[in-house]
Amino acid sequence: MDIAIPASVKTWSQFGHPVLMWALLGFAVYSLYLGLQIRRTRTVEDKDVRKELIKKDFRNRHYQLGSILLAFMVIGTIGGMAVTYINNGKLFVGPHLLVGLAMTGLIAISAALVPFMQKGNEAARVTHILLNVALLGLFGWQAVSGMDIVQRIISKL
Structure with a gap:
């Protein structure tokens, strides 16, 4: 079964992925900020400061944004x-595709650690942080390599 897709849809659909990924990169940076604030809330010694940080609900915001990112x-x-x-x-099997697939696996593993973190498992917490820092680094590289691909697509239009 061959489905005819209009040429204009095929052309413009190529830009949905890069736009979405750039938005997700921004959300990932914000999620890092929220995660750091959770860590700060957990480790601060001044009870008044801790109460103020708890009121800002960083944990729920980080959890919800992480779910959206996943x-x-x-x-x-x-x-x-x-x-x-x-x-x-x-498909063009190259670094951009392979790193993108690896990132999808990393974010799934990171999310799978949440139940262990909720039970106070510090090793799960540290692993979650390390995976997400690696993910953010790969995401930055993907943004650059993806723009090379977008430029090639534009040059063919």
């Missing part, structure tokens, strides 16, 4: 691969 990273990864396949009839 969902949209999976959607963005699958969507990017689907659009590439639809437009080219194949």
Whole structure:
């Protein structure tokens, strides 16, 4: 079964993945900030400062944003691969694709650590932090390599 997709949809669909990923990169940086504030709340010794930090609800905001990041990273990864396949009839197996798939795995593992962290497991907490710092570094690299791909797409229009 061959589905005819209008040329304009095929052309403009190529820009959905980069726009989504740049937005997610911004959300990931904000999530890092929230995570650091949770750590600060947990370790601050002044009770009054701690009460003020608790009122800001960093934990719930970080958890909710992390859930959104997980969902949209999976959607963005699958969507990017689907659009590439639809437009080219194949995937280009290279560093951008492989790192993107690895990032999707890292964020899934990071999210899977949350139940252990909620039970006070410090090793899970440290692993969560390390995975997410690595993820953020890879995300920055992906943003740069992705813009090279976008420039190649634009040059072919």
